[in-house]
Amino acid sequence: MTLTRRHLLAALPALGAAGLGVGFVRMLHGLNQGHFDPRAINTPLTGRPVPDFPALPPLSDTPSSPPGLTRGDFQNIKQPILLFIWASWCLPCVEEIPFIRHLATSLAIPQSSHTAPLALWGLCYKDHPTQAAHWLEQAGHPFTRLGMDREGQAAIDWGVTGVPETFLIMPDPQTGGRIVWHGTGSLTDTLYQAHIHPQLETVP
Amino acid sequence: MATLATIFCPEGGHFALALACALAFMQGILPLIGLRRAESPLITLARPLALSQCLALLFAWACLIIASLGDDFSLKLIAETSAINKPWAYKIAGLWGNHEGSLLLWVTLLSLWCAGLALLPAPTTARPEALPPRLRARILALLGLVGAGFSLFCLTASNPFLRLWPVPADGMGMNPLLQDPGLAVHPPLLYSGYVGFAVPFAFAISALLEGKADALWARYMRPWVISAWALLTLGITLGSWWSYSVLGWGGYWFWDPVENAALIPWLTGTALLHSVLVVEKRSLLQGWCLLLAIATFAFSLSGTFLVRSGILNSVHAFANDPARGLFILGLLGLYGGGSLLLFAIRAPALPSPQTGFSPLSREGALLLNNILLCTLCAVVLTGTLYPPFMQLLFGRTLSVGKPFFDATTIPLTLPLLAIMGVSVALPWRQARTDKLLPRLAPALLVTAGNILPAFWLFPTPLAAFSALLALWVISAALCDLILRLRSLPVGDRKLHHLPRSLWAASLAHIGVGVTILGLCGMAGSQERLIEARPGTHTTLTGRDWELTALTAHHGPNYEAVEAHLTIRHHNAHGPILATLTPEIRLFPQQGQRTLHVAILHRPLEDLYAALGSVKEEHDPQGQSHYTAILRLHENPLASWIWLGGIIMALGSGLHLLPARRRLLRMKRQVQA
Numbered sequence: 001m002t003l004t005r006r007h008l009l010a011a012l013p014a015l016g017a018a019g020l021g022v023g024f025v026r027m028l029h030g031l032n033q034g035h036f037d038p039r040a041i042n043t044p045l046t047g048r049p050v051p052d053f054p055a056l057p058p059l060s061d062t063p064s065s066p067p068g069l070t071r072g073d074f075q076n077i078k079q080p081i082l083l084f085i086w087a088s089w090c091l092p093c094v095e096e097i098p099f100i101r102h103l104a105t106s107l108a109i110p111q112s113s114h115t116a117p118l119a120l121w122g123l124c125y126k127d128h129p130t131q132a133a134h135w136l137e138q139a140g141h142p143f144t145r146l147g148m149d150r151e152g153q154a155a156i157d158w159g160v161t162g163v164p165e166t167f168l169i170m171p172d173p174q175t176g177g178r179i180v181w182h183g184t185g186s187l188t189d190t191l192y193q194a195h196i197h198p199q200l201e202t203v204p
Numbered sequence: 205m206a207t208l209a210t211i212f213c214p215e216g217g218h219f220a221l222a223l224a225c226a227l228a229f230m231q232g233i234l235p236l237i238g239l240r241r242a243e244s245p246l247i248t249l250a251r252p253l254a255l256s257q258c259l260a261l262l263f264a265w266a267c268l269i270i271a272s273l274g275d276d277f278s279l280k281l282i283a284e285t286s287a288i289n290k291p292w293a294y295k296i297a298g299l300w301g302n303h304e305g306s307l308l309l310w311v312t313l314l315s316l317w318c319a320g321l322a323l324l325p326a327p328t329t330a331r332p333e334a335l336p337p338r339l340r341a342r343i344l345a346l347l348g349l350v351g352a353g354f355s356l357f358c359l360t361a362s363n364p365f366l367r368l369w370p371v372p373a374d375g376m377g378m379n380p381l382l383q384d385p386g387l388a389v390h391p392p393l394l395y396s397g398y399v400g401f402a403v404p405f406a407f408a409i410s411a412l413l414e415g416k417a418d419a420l421w422a423r424y425m426r427p428w429v430i431s432a433w434a435l436l437t438l439g440i441t442l443g444s445w446w447s448y449s450v451l452g453w454g455g456y457w458f459w460d461p462v463e464n465a466a467l468i469p470w471l472t473g474t475a476l477l478h479s480v481l482v483v484e485k486r487s488l489l490q491g492w493c494l495l496l497a498i499a500t501f502a503f504s505l506s507g508t509f510l511v512r513s514g515i516l517n518s519v520h521a522f523a524n525d526p527a528r529g530l531f532i533l534g535l536l537g538l539y540g541g542g543s544l545l546l547f548a549i550r551a552p553a554l555p556s557p558q559t560g561f562s563p564l565s566r567e568g569a570l571l572l573n574n575i576l577l578c579t580l581c582a583v584v585l586t587g588t589l590y591p592p593f594m595q596l597l598f599g600r601t602l603s604v605g606k607p608f609f610d611a612t613t614i615p616l617t618l619p620l621l622a623i624m625g626v627s628v629a630l631p632w633r634q635a636r637t638d639k640l641l642p643r644l645a646p647a648l649l650v651t652a653g654n655i656l657p658a659f660w661l662f663p664t665p666l667a668a669f670s671a672l673l674a675l676w677v678i679s680a681a682l683c684d685l686i687l688r689l690r691s692l693p694v695g696d697r698k699l700h701h702l703p704r705s706l707w708a709a710s711l712a713h714i715g716v717g718v719t720i721l722g723l724c725g726m727a728g729s730q731e732r733l734i735e736a737r738p739g740t741h742t743t744l745t746g747r748d749w750e751l752t753a754l755t756a757h758h759g760p761n762y763e764a765v766e767a768h769l770t771i772r773h774h775n776a777h778g779p780i781l782a783t784l785t786p787e788i789r790l791f792p793q794q795g796q797r798t799l800h801v802a803i804l805h806r807p808l809e810d811l812y813a814a815l816g817s818v819k820e821e822h823d824p825q826g827q828s829h830y831t832a833i834l835r836l837h838e839n840p841l842a843s844w845i846w847l848g849g850i851i852m853a854l855g856s857g858l859h860l861l862p863a864r865r866r867l868l869r870m871k872r873q874v875q876a
Contacts, residue, residue, distance in 0.1 A: 006552040013495060014544035017502070020589070021537055027596055028529045036596065091816035091833055094733055131733075152603055 056147025069147025217267025397436025441849030711855020719848025725841025
């Protein structure tokens, strides 16, 4: 029997299936050993530097829109940053609006001397620009920087498992920003007073 | 009752499952030995073995159902998924909502397909087209081998009859999200489609073993492909409708690995459905058709099991048990890999086609259809497997979602729709352009006449263009029906005198067109997320939505809040169009809440409202105010998506009805 083109073609599906099979066996092995998790996201533990993520464009090019968000923006920060990851299509993010509005208003008023001024930045996750703009309108345009993560790639780098999530980032010239606190779900005043306010008092 | 419970006790079910496994092995081995040695007693054993295996599995189900209805929490499966206060219908339907039960369902459905094959009448002079006994024995044996592996798995690694000690006083309850009539019917339908593709798979293996896949073989196989395809279509349609109307996210397809796992075999199954025709009519593409039959079943198997193994999605994590995951992969390797190996060895020896293809012919169009469908399938497969393989090979996590699938599947679907319209007008072998154009002219005119309205009505040029192609498919199918009707003799021009295969194909194509129109309409869906107090008005696409009241009520095992919405035409003073009452239910036992979406289906749009949450706020005077978060949607042509699916499935099912010729013959026999 000579090997013809027909033989090679007919063997292709079996070879492809064998490749997939080997991959699946390896994955299953990894699952059982605990070092392969298909739903794993790079969880940035608190205390780690800000992760690398693709540069995110602003909501629109108009001058009134806050600038977009890049990794480099964290390099030279002088004040703590509270980064909100949100989307207009998510119910808890809508429930979060009154608190964010309140926080943004109170930050605009000069702070007491012993807490560092806090800046609010936003990362808008897989959202439609017009609907995101509507959300921002309701929240009273709280963010001084806002990146649009249309594909959700930056959110994976940040280890986001579901919107809304909040990160507190402290200035750190060596690493370019360090995450000191991470919260999932809507941020409330209780959570803010319990976790974020104490951190701000430690900043010189 | 006591005696009934004694006969149908869990141990009885366990025994019946073991018996079914043994019978499946016998069904798989004995007829094959008989065929090899030409011993007809062994060959004739295939039918009784298949029937008794089916009976044993049905007995096992009866035991499981009686135990579940009797709240027998000494069974691990029932303690983990049921509870005393669960409605009785879900005590039954809940049995297949978990791994052990769904595997037993899988095996049982396979045995039902076998029983169906076994019960078909043997060929007689009046019915020469029935399956010949030797072929049937071979198919039953191959299906028996498939069933044997999976019932062995069921018995050893995933046994639904395991006992629990000490016996808990009440079960843990079922996920409230799954307590829905749609979800009670969805798994059996989807699974019967998945499992149904085992029959064409067995036909393909039998053809490879015998070394011939001729027109007659295709003729025997075709009804089985069509019935499995119709069931899979219905299952997918129902699943998509469930996610639209129960999950409350307003979407109908999320490109989730579980959904893709059903779409992939559907795509190859559709390609198989069309390539079988080419084998039957022109004796071409045999190897390709065999490969599709094998691939469809292999994808069905992977769809049912790999998805649940935790590799793609760990909602139903059972891979924590290494024995199960490896057993499943072993079975997949045995059936999928083994048959592909057989294909690699035997397929080159199949007779190669003597005649060439004319691109402008029915078979040419069907070949193009197959190429597009398989490319589509490859794209969906790549998008589904890319994330886990990237992580395995490069340790990178990423997500592949709607943008990728939209960008890749739409450009492949549009040409598919375009050739669907042309193909119905093409004859086999060689078409003549001068005859083709007049046949297509009415459909072309209808489509061209609607160009302006389409671009006016649909929100984006892409949606309008796709809708025009869908219209093209529908009008070409209708036009073909009319032309075929006119070609009948004058006295015989009745719709039901047209061949059933023509009806089946036309209706299936119309169904595709209707679904695509629905998808295009949904591209223009409007949604708004609002925070509202009773009395708040919102305007959405020229209609006024008012939240009139928020009320609370108690259910059997939940607490609920209802939002009452009134929708008026034009503005707040316009005539009332509809009232909708979406609701949230809180199940204290599971600490889980479910959304109950309110949908008003209208012919041209769905009005859809979901209540997200309700907040209580106190004003300085100490009075409490309630605020509801509502999601309002206006979804144009939404119900067409599922209507199209039903037309596809039921229409193609017409093919299975007895032919008119045979009906006439039967009538004559009765009269004589």
